[in-house]
Amino acid sequence: MIALIDYGIGNLQAFLNLYERLHIPVIVAKTIEHIEQADKLILPGVGHFDHAMQLFNASPMRDAVINRVIHDKVPILGICVGMQMLAFASEEGIEPGLGWIPGHVRSLKHVLAHTNLPMPHMGWNDVLADKNAPLFKNFASDDARFYFLHSYYFEPEHSDFCIAQCDYGISFSCAVSKGNIFGVQFHPEKSHHFGEQLLRNFAEL
Numbered sequence: 001m002i003a004l005i006d007y008g009i010g011n012l013q014a015f016l017n018l019y020e021r022l023h024i025p026v027i028v029a030k031t032i033e034h035i036e037q038a039d040k041l042i043l044p045g046v047g048h049f050d051h052a053m054q055l056f057n058a059s060p061m062r063d064a065v066i067n068r069v070i071h072d073k074v075p076i077l078g079i080c081v082g083m084q085m086l087a088f089a090s091e092e093g094i095e096p097g098l099g100w101i102p103g104h105v106r107s108l109k110h111v112l113a114h115t116n117l118p119m120p121h122m123g124w125n126d127v128l129a130d131k132n133a134p135l136f137k138n139f140a141s142d143d144a145r146f147y148f149l150h151s152y153y154f155e156p157e158h159s160d161f162c163i164a165q166c167d168y169g170i171s172f173s174c175a176v177s178k179g180n181i182f183g184v185q186f187h188p189e190k191s192h193h194f195g196e197q198l199l200r201n202f203a204e205l
Contacts, residue, residue, distance in 0.1 A: 010044025045081030
């Protein structure tokens with residue numbers, strides 16, 4: 001069963017609707033017991049990095065999530081700011097991240113200051129994915145498009161952690177993984193059949 005971690009932020013209903021349509025068991029996790037019952041976890045996130053980290057750290061589920069991910073090796077998928085929370089830190093704030101995938105979150109606006117590209121990066125973009133990565137199983141070699149809405153991006157410390165890239169002024173990592181921990185910068189719940197396939201792949205890990 002997949003648990004959508006409800007720590008006070010993120011569009012949980014869209015994920016709930018999608019998995020129910022796919023007939024994949026899913027719950028909105030509001031208690032430690034929900035976290036302990038799940039065999040996969042989704043960490044959503046929107047808005048400011050510090051706000052998301054503060055809400056997560058204040059959640060009574062925090063320690064249970066850490067235990068399931070780090071000690072029990074339960075797969076977790078961080079989405080948008082939820083992906084950025086997997087890093088050591090973000091240029092958007094001062095709160096430390098979870099540090100589960102070595103890397104830092106950088107300002108896209110800063111690195112693109114010399115261009116006329118609009119910010120935030122918003123809309124559909126092609127994604128160059130590692131087809132050997134389990135999240136991108138059954139994707140055609142040149143067929144992966146996802147919906148983005150962000151001003152910061154994950155810069156992993158090692159290229160081995162990057163499983164997909166996107167170009168927007170620069171080429172940046174838009175999906176990362178390390179062991180049982182996964183993150184995507186785009187919004188699969190808004191990405192039609194592409195996002196549906198990715199979320200199905202996560203469920204089938």
